[in-house]
Amino acid sequence: MAGIGSYLKKHTEALVKDVGIEPACALTGKSKATLGRYYSDNPEHADRFMPVDAVVLLEKEASFPFVTTALAELQGGSLSFEDRRQNTPMKGGVNADVIALSQRFAMLMSEYQQSIEDGIITVNEAKRLLRETSLLQRVLIDMKLHLEEESA
Incomplete structure (x- = not known):
């Protein structure tokens, strides 16, 4: 438990x-x-x-x-x-992206730590790590879009 x-x-x-x-x-x-x-x-x-x-x-x-x-x-x-909800503008800007990035990275590290506790990464654990990695990538893409928007 x-x-x-x-x-x-x-x-x-x-x-x-x-x-x-x-x-x-x-x-x-x-x-x-x-x-x-x-x-x-x-x-x-x-x-x-x-x-x-x-x-x-x-x-x-x-x-x-x-x-x-x-x-x-x-x-x-x-x-x-699908975390990109329709008809909703992207929330925040670069500052919000940095916060989201640190949160996603913390979740990835938490999943990783839990996955390697027994020295073996199972298929389900690998799937969770992959999902967290993909979510981290989405945050980076949002950040890139915000940075491009601000530099235009």
């Missing part, structure tokens, strides 16, 4: 940080402290997880369904998700 809980908490943290702590509080009606407990790795919060309705509200605003994807992966499944 510890591995599952830790995995869900990492993805919950990524979700909250992707949306932003203040907007996440406004969307869910939860305090910063409560949201923090949902992804805290402190032993006293080990059994606290974000309610499903809060996950739905946040994932509607997030750039990626972090928690839903983690849940699918824990069950041996995967999701097909």
Whole structure:
């Protein structure tokens, strides 16, 4: 259970940080402290997880369904998700891209660390690493487009 809980908490943290702590509080009606407990790795919060309705509200605003994807992966499944939503202008600019880049890289490193713990990268682990790498690449493409836009 510890591995599952830790995995869900990492993805919950990524979700909250992707949306932003203040907007996440406004969307869910939860305090910063409560949201923090949902992804805290402190032993006293080990059994606290974000309610499903809060996950739905946040994932509607997030750039990626972090928690839903983690849940699918824990069950041996995967999701097909198009993160480039139609009729939505690209959010932010280069500064937002740098933040997204660091978050995606942190997720990739987290997946990598978890994958090599036993010294073997399984097929499912490789798929998760590939997905994270692809998402990192998309952030870089967005950043390139923003930089091209600003230099024109």
